[in-house]
Amino acid sequence: MLAAAAVLAVPALAVPTAVGAASQSAPSTTAADLPSGNTAYRTLADYEADLAELVADHPDLVKPITLPFPTTSGRTVRGVEISTNVNADDGKPTFVDVGMHHGNEFPSGELTMEFAIDLVQRAAAGDREVTRLLDRARVVVVPIVNVDGFVRGRRQTDTNVDMNRNYGLGWLPISTGGAAAWSEPEARNIEWLLSTRQAVVFNTQHTCIQVVLYPPLQLAAGPAQDVDRLHALASEVASIYGPGYKALPSAEDYETTGEAIDWAYYATRGLALTSETCPDAGVARTYGTQVLDVYDEHREAMLTMLETAADPDQYAVIDGKGPKGAVLRITKAFDMYTSPYAQPDGATRPSSFTTTLTSDLTLGRNGKFEWAVNPSYRPIPAYQEDGIHGFQTGFYEEPWILTCERPDGTVLQTVPVNVDLGETVTVDLKECRREFHQARP
Numbered sequence: 001m002l003a004a005a006a007v008l009a010v011p012a013l014a015v016p017t018a019v020g021a022a023s024q025s026a027p028s029t030t031a032a033d034l035p036s037g038n039t040a041y042r043t044l045a046d047y048e049a050d051l052a053e054l055v056a057d058h059p060d061l062v063k064p065i066t067l068p069f070p071t072t073s074g075r076t077v078r079g080v081e082i083s084t085n086v087n088a089d090d091g092k093p094t095f096v097d098v099g100m101h102h103g104n105e106f107p108s109g110e111l112t113m114e115f116a117i118d119l120v121q122r123a124a125a126g127d128r129e130v131t132r133l134l135d136r137a138r139v140v141v142v143p144i145v146n147v148d149g150f151v152r153g154r155r156q157t158d159t160n161v162d163m164n165r166n167y168g169l170g171w172l173p174i175s176t177g178g179a180a181a182w183s184e185p186e187a188r189n190i191e192w193l194l195s196t197r198q199a200v201v202f203n204t205q206h207t208c209i210q211v212v213l214y215p216p217l218q219l220a221a222g223p224a225q226d227v228d229r230l231h232a233l234a235s236e237v238a239s240i241y242g243p244g245y246k247a248l249p250s251a252e253d254y255e256t257t258g259e260a261i262d263w264a265y266y267a268t269r270g271l272a273l274t275s276e277t278c279p280d281a282g283v284a285r286t287y288g289t290q291v292l293d294v295y296d297e298h299r300e301a302m303l304t305m306l307e308t309a310a311d312p313d314q315y316a317v318i319d320g321k322g323p324k325g326a327v328l329r330i331t332k333a334f335d336m337y338t339s340p341y342a343q344p345d346g347a348t349r350p351s352s353f354t355t356t357l358t359s360d361l362t363l364g365r366n367g368k369f370e371w372a373v374n375p376s377y378r379p380i381p382a383y384q385e386d387g388i389h390g391f392q393t394g395f396y397e398e399p400w401i402l403t404c405e406r407p408d409g410t411v412l413q414t415v416p417v418n419v420d421l422g423e424t425v426t427v428d429l430k431e432c433r434r435e436f437h438q439a440r441p
């Protein structure tokens with residue numbers, strides 16, 4: 001009787017959902033099912049439940065991330081980190097993928113969340129391609145970075161700021177830019193994420209245009225130093241999404257200021273992309289056309305970004321052998337500048353802010369490590385202390401400061417490391433090994 005009742009209950013529950021999905025996705029019926037099986041947009045509770053379930057069901061593959069700053073209205077911003085043996089401190093290169101800078105761009109959160117579920121399902125099922133990628137790289141996924149905006153179904157945060165105009169590099173006090181560069185906790189969360197993760201590739205997902213954008217945001221800045229690499233990845237991703245999609249510098253789509261990708265690239269030298277998906281002109285914007293019909297291409301696009309993050313030509317490596325249990329830390333801190341704007345004293349000049357990049361690695365087993373990091377050579381941005389200097393072609397020679405520490409933070413050895421893309425630099429940590437094993441005073 002119980003079994004029969006359960007069988008009967010299935011169509012009764014499923015029919016309304018299926019009917020709704022079919023009517024929403026009327027223009028195309030070719031889309032495959034989503035990894036989650038969903039047929040409608042998630043609520044915030046649905047996102048939180050899905051993230052928690054991934055962690056609970058696959059603790060070796062998925063670990064939770066809580067971003068450090070609650071939103072203006074006190075909500076928590078959550079994500080997950082996905083990799084083979086995710087809890088190991090193994091120095092793998094990282095792909096950071098985030099959705100919903102704009103709280104009303106619901107498909108951007110759905111696509112981002114579905115990719116996380118997809119990766120985990122495929123890895124758990126032994127899919128070869130995904131397993132190979134997750135053996136070599138980490139994926140950090142934060143589906144909703146502007147949680148307040150999402151809950152209210154609007155673009156801005158609860159301070160009425162477009163968080164994708166609030167990042168510090170080149171920031172201007174436009175009406176939606178916030179009271180100051182980095183005034184919004186939502187933008188500072190992404191600053192934290194990228195300042196601590198050595199992301200080789202950073203993707204921020206949006207709707208609704210058919211473009212894949214890369215820095216810079218302003219034509220006056222001139223081409224990014226890594227324009228060839230940026231364009232190669234963006235155009236590969238654009239071609240996956242479809243023939244209508246273009247890859248171009250953000251400034252050539254339209255000029256803006258204070259967006260995530262500009263700060264991300266010029267601070268970390270990670271490849272930073274804004275991916276905007278949208279149905280073709282004339283096609284109604286529904287869950288079906290914006291999520292179901294796009295997802296298969298989105299998966300391929302994200303796997304391409306992950307493949308790029310896992311490519312040794314796209315990052316630098318620091319390797320060596322230190323004492324087991326020691327903490328290695330790489331740090332660099334530098335000033336960056338907003339655009340010039342009218343200051344309270346009446347003068348027009350940029351404001352400065354300090355970006356501090358810092359990552360650490362706890363040495364296990366035999367103390368050997370191979371650490372994928374962003375290159376130490378940082379692209380000189382257009383925004384300078386005395387204004388905008390466009391068409392920069394150089395890099396700052398600005399070494400990573402590597403410290404070898406006891407777990408309590410006592411620094412035993414400091415080594416500056418200059419390392420470029422595709423290079424490996426071996427550091428000699430003899431001094432740290434010797435000191436580490438001596439009794440403490």
Ligand SMILES: [Zn+2]
Nearest residue numbers: 102105206207
């Ligand atoms: Zn957007």
